[in-house]
Structures are given as C-alpha cells and as structure tokens.
Amino acid sequence: MSGPRLETDGLFLIKYGEIALKKRNRGTFVKSLKESIRAHLPDVPLAVHETFHRVFVGFRTKDKERIAEALGHTFGVVSFCEAVRVPREMPALEEAAIGLAERFLAEGRGARFKAEVRRADKSFPLTSYEIACRIGDVLSSRFPELIVDVHNPDWILSIEIRERAYLYGPQSPGLYGLPVGSSGKGVLLLSGGIDSPVAGWMMAKRGMALEAVYFHSPPFTSQGAREKVESLTRILRRYAPGTVLHVVNFTPVLARIKEKAKDEEVTLLLRACMMRFATLLAARRGGECLVTGESLGQVASQTVESIHFTGTLSELPVFRPLIGMNKEEIIAVAHKIETFETSNLPYDDCCVLFSPAHPLIHPEVNRMKSAYNCLSVESLLVEALEKSELVSV
C-alpha cells in the first residue's frame, strides 16, 4: 500500500498451506491472498506483508475483532493468530515470551507448555534447540507453576527467527482452500434454495470469484423471495467479498416457454434458458464458467440426461460441485456456512410454481434441443440481459 506508513500496534501471523506448494505460482497466489484479506476489510487500515510461508497483517488494536472475524472467513488461510514481533536478540525474545506466558496463564490455558523454534535465518547465533531450552528455563524460573512438557503440552509457544523474531501461541483454524480470485470468475445460478449457495461457497473455497444471478419472475415470485436471495448473497460475501448479484426479470422468458412448449418440457426448458442467460451474462462480465447447485438425480431436471441437455446451452465449463453429494451432506454445509436458515424461509420460486405434474426425467437431448430452438428465445434473453439489474447487497 502506498501513502504514509500505517502506525500499527498489533500483528496477525497467517499460515497458508496448500498454496505454498505451488512453487512457481507462489507469488501470484500470495498476492491473491493478500488482496483477498484486504477485500474482506476494505475500510480497515492494514499493513499486509509477506515473508516466506507467512503473511503478516499489522493492525490497530481497535480493529482486532473485525480482522480476526475476516481471517476466519478468508479462503487460503490455514491458521492465524496474534503474534509479537521483536528484534533478534535474546533479551527481547525472553521478555516477549514472559509476556505471552503471563497472558496464557491468565487465560487459564494450562500449566504444561513447550517452546517450538524455527530458524528461517540460520545466521542467528543459537540453534533452534538452544533457543527453546533457554526460553523454557526462563519461563519455568519466572513462573514456578509452569511445567515444560514436550509430549503433551497445554499450549505451545512458537518462536520464528526471521529478519526479526516472531512469537505466538495457539492458532485459530482457517478455512484452507485457495484465495478468492486466484481461480478465475464464475457465474453462479443462485436460487433461494439450499443447494446453490452451498455450490457457490464450494467454488469460492477453490479460489473462484463469483457473480450470482437470480431469476426473478414477478408477480409469480414474491419480493420476499428476491430479498431472500439478496440475504444469501450477503452471506456469501462474508467468504467471497467481491460477490455481486444480478437480478433478471425472467417472466417474459417464462411466458414464452409456457406459450410454446409442452407442459412436461417446461421445467427443463426454463433451466436451459437460465443456462443460456448465465452464459450471456458471463460473456459480458468476464465470467469463465457457470456454477450450479445440481446434485445428480435430486429432481427431474438433475438426471444425467437433463444435465446433458441443459449443459448444451453453454459453451463454458459448468461446475456442479454438489453433483455427488446427498441432501443431508449439502444441508450440513449450509448449516456450517450459515445459509441454511435463510434458504429455509418459505418463499416459492418459479420452478416450484410452474413445475408440471409429470416432468420429463429422461429427456432425449436432440428432441429437447429442437424444442429449445422452437422457443426462438435468444432475443428475449438479450433483452432480459439489457434490463437486468446489478444489485448492491
């Protein structure tokens, strides 16, 4: 960050695992992680920098809670904790260790501890083992109740010797995965249901930035249904901060389908039009793929034949991260990411209202393709795209 140097009085140390393995691309990924952290906290002044295998975030004490919350929702973070940074001198190290030990005791973390030392910089005069012994001795003599236990410690005091020395205690777990934005951008077909937000979350976990699209069909679907999707987008933004929502009025498309299609084909053709629309939207917004919440066989439009047909409407790759998951497994994730309660609010979507009594479950792809062509729906879709609304949620 340019501008005057930020006065910070606190420091978070962030470990990232998987992305470090991507040797040649490490720089790109770390850059994305840093950008992702900043994107989570656009209005919080941060000093983000990186040394080998670690990202450090300097902050002002008053922002600590918010930053911890954000790091817990940032993909690519394996773990994070507050750290103390001191000059590479033993007296400074000892003093910092005493301070941390005092805090851990006060927090009731237990009496058994262990010091773990890494020397990234081998020019430091003492070896890792020597430093650990020394710190162990200092703490034991200062706090008689403390016991060194290298096998089964209550807490570990970590010390890393780099350009300076860093000390920290127990770490909070991160979400792993890849930083959002490092794996391109996808258009998420977001309904108000349980599945699609989970699908979006799973792709974001693998580093995908998202633009969601909601197909609104007033007056058949209510304002409440739309607000529910807006809430779901807000929840997704906790994980993928740049996520935006496009709302498109799909009633004219729905009317065309109902006018031209056989009843049994309505749902499939509606899905097909949604896929086509999402593809057009992706072209306009720089999306490289589509993301849907389909799970094999869950409903008639999610059989292998139905998915084959609806997939033909997009030349982009279509990711269906829930394809092999059971409903119970999907619900478990929805609970974990806190979309379930919102998804469970009782508003009908248009698919429910217009579902035929006997939908096709094993459609013939060629027959469906010609049924789709009979709709001559492309200009309607383009018109819908022109009128679609980018909602700030």
Added chain:
Amino acid sequence: MSPVYLDWAASAPPEEAAIREAAEVSMRFFGNPSSPHGAGKEAAEILSQARRRFASLIGASPSEIVFTSGGTESNTSLLLSLLDRYRLGGAERRRARIVTTAVEHASIHDQALGLESLGMSCTVVKPGPNGIIDPQAVASALDHDTVLVSVMLVNNETGAIQRVAEISRLVAEFSGRKGRKVLVHTDAVQALGKVPVSVGSLGVDAASFSAHKVGGPRGIGALYLKSGVNPGLLSHGGGQEAGRRPGTENVPGACAFASAVEHRVSKLAESLSSTSLLMGRLISGIKEIRAARIFPESRTGVDWESFSPYILSAGFPPLTGEIVVRVSDENGFCIATGSACSTKKKDRTRVPESMGFDHQTALSALRVSIGPETTAAEIDGFLQMLKEKIPPLLSIFQGRGEPAGPSSRQAGAGP
C-alpha cells in the same frame, strides 16, 4: 393515490370517535379500577359504563361480559378453562369431548386439537360444499361425553353464516334428554356490528368478540359468559373481571370498543344494505373474469341469510391466492389470501379443502372483505384491475395447454 382497502375482515380502519374516546379516557381516567381512591373509583365507574354499553348491544347483562385482549384470547381461554374443570388423572378428562367444526378460526380449531393432545377428545364436523355446517351433523356428533360445542357465527374466510341458533336448540334438546349440560360457544368476531347479534336469540352460553374488526383498537375484545356459566379458571392474579380474567383492566380499550360497536350497530341496517349491493356487484363482476371461482360456487350474491355481505372468498386457479394478492397490492388494492390471521402455511387451505376443493384450487383462494365505508367506485376499480391483470397471468400459467406427448418416459418427480 392511497390504496383501496378491501381487507376489513383482517382489521377495520379505525373509527375516529372510538379512538378519540380511548385517548381521552387514557388521559383522564388513568387510575387503576381496583384502587380504593378517587382516581381508581372514577376509572372503575368508566369501565362499568363501558361494560353496560357493550352488554346492551349484544343483549347481555353487564355481569356476563369479560373483557379480554381480543378474539383469540376469548376463544382460547374458554377452551383452556376445560382443563381446569376436567382435571388430569381421573377418567374425567378422557371423557370430555369438544365438538367443533373444520371451518373455525385457528384459535378454536388448533386449540381444540391441542386439548386433544392433552387428553381430551375432539370431534371436528365438516361443512357441506357451501361451507355451511348442517346443524343435524353437529347434533349427531354429540355423545355422552360432550361438554362443549363451538361453532363460529360468520366464517372469517367465506362469510358463511352458521345456523348457530338452531345448533343451540338441538344441543339444548340433547342436554335435556341426557340431563347434563353441554355448553354452546360461538366465535362471533366477524358477526359483531355487521349482522344482528343477540346472545339471547342465539341461545349460546358463551361468545367471542373483538374490537379491531369493527373500528376499535387492537388488544381489546370480550368473552360473553351467560349468567350461571362458570368455566374453570386457568389464570390467577388480582381477581379482576369478577375473577374471570386477571390483569389490570384496559379501561380506554373497553370504552373505545363500546364506542365502536355502538357506532356500527346504530348503522347496521344501513351498512347491511349498502354492502349487500356492493357484494352482489363484486360477485357478478368477478364471475365475468376468466377462470373465476367463488368459494362456495353456489353463492349467488343475494343469499344474505347464508352469507355475510362483508366477506367474499374467490379465486382464479391455477393462480395462487398469493400471486393475486401481490398483483392487487402492486396496483393499489389491499386484499388477503384465505385468512389474514394465518401465517402457518398448512392452515391456509384448511377451510376450502374442508368444503371439498382440491389442494390446488384451495391454494387459489383469496379473500375480499368490505365495510360500511366501501364505495361502488372502489369495487369497480378493483374489478377493472382484475379484468386487466388476471387474464395475461392466466395465459402464462395455462401456456399452450397441451397434454404431454406420449413418447417420453415420465415420472412424478419435481423439477
């Protein structure tokens, strides 16, 4: 343009005189009617005036009126009182049966089923296709264990007027033969101030009323308990309302309630004739629209013996009631789905389904309810809007309307 309000059965627009009276009484007679000092005595006197005023409007004596928080409390407290009378433990509770109907408000229907889960018995009588309960069907449901019969006077969704006087007579005959008293209760919330209500001619032992359906404020209603009828007590407290409903009395509410009912009753004949004309106009107008259904179909628009001219249930299947309510709202008309009181989804179709309509048709039900101030221009505007908006929506729903082709394998799964 302010929206046209056609949801009077949910809550009526406030009657200005009633609300003013509430404000004035709140300011002047703030004392606690139970207090022995001057301010308390004044408040007690005002309250007893309100009781007298209200009692005389329904042909009751003041001591027979218990002020409550509204229709739901009146209904549920009467039912719950049975728990006290028929104590747990013995065979007594198991043998206590409530006979009610499938078209009651949830505060009777669901509460009665709730008592069943607490050990009592419950028989739910179904209406005919016209939504009207056959008094003989109620009489046949009576058995040796029946302790209470509850049938609402005017249905809140369809406007059907139940033959409560006849039911009371049949129950009294049954009681006489068996030599044991069976109480008759009616939920008269949608009847008060709209059709003539006299507890004497209805022959009931208990009746429920609410103020905000007739222009009074929320939070006040009444339970009529015929002299000599002493249901068991469930709530205990300061002994207010002759020990029948503890809690410091809502004096301004009671006064406003009496004032609103006075106003409505004084204009009852006038508003019955104006609403009958409007309802007739509404029904015939709706029938001209494609796919229109009236619930019940047999309702003609002149059968005022059997249907309240204030309430209409209609629909345009397969459009759900929710869609029509939304479109109406967007175009400046406030109407309701089946019952505004129910936020529970499964309860929404109970009444039309009990009349024999299938679930999809029942889902189309919407309720239009009017009041003494509704005008012909408002009804015409509403009809005009429906005539414009409903057919295009129906066309979308109906599509090309062809049955499915024979060549594909199908199943009944969802989308």
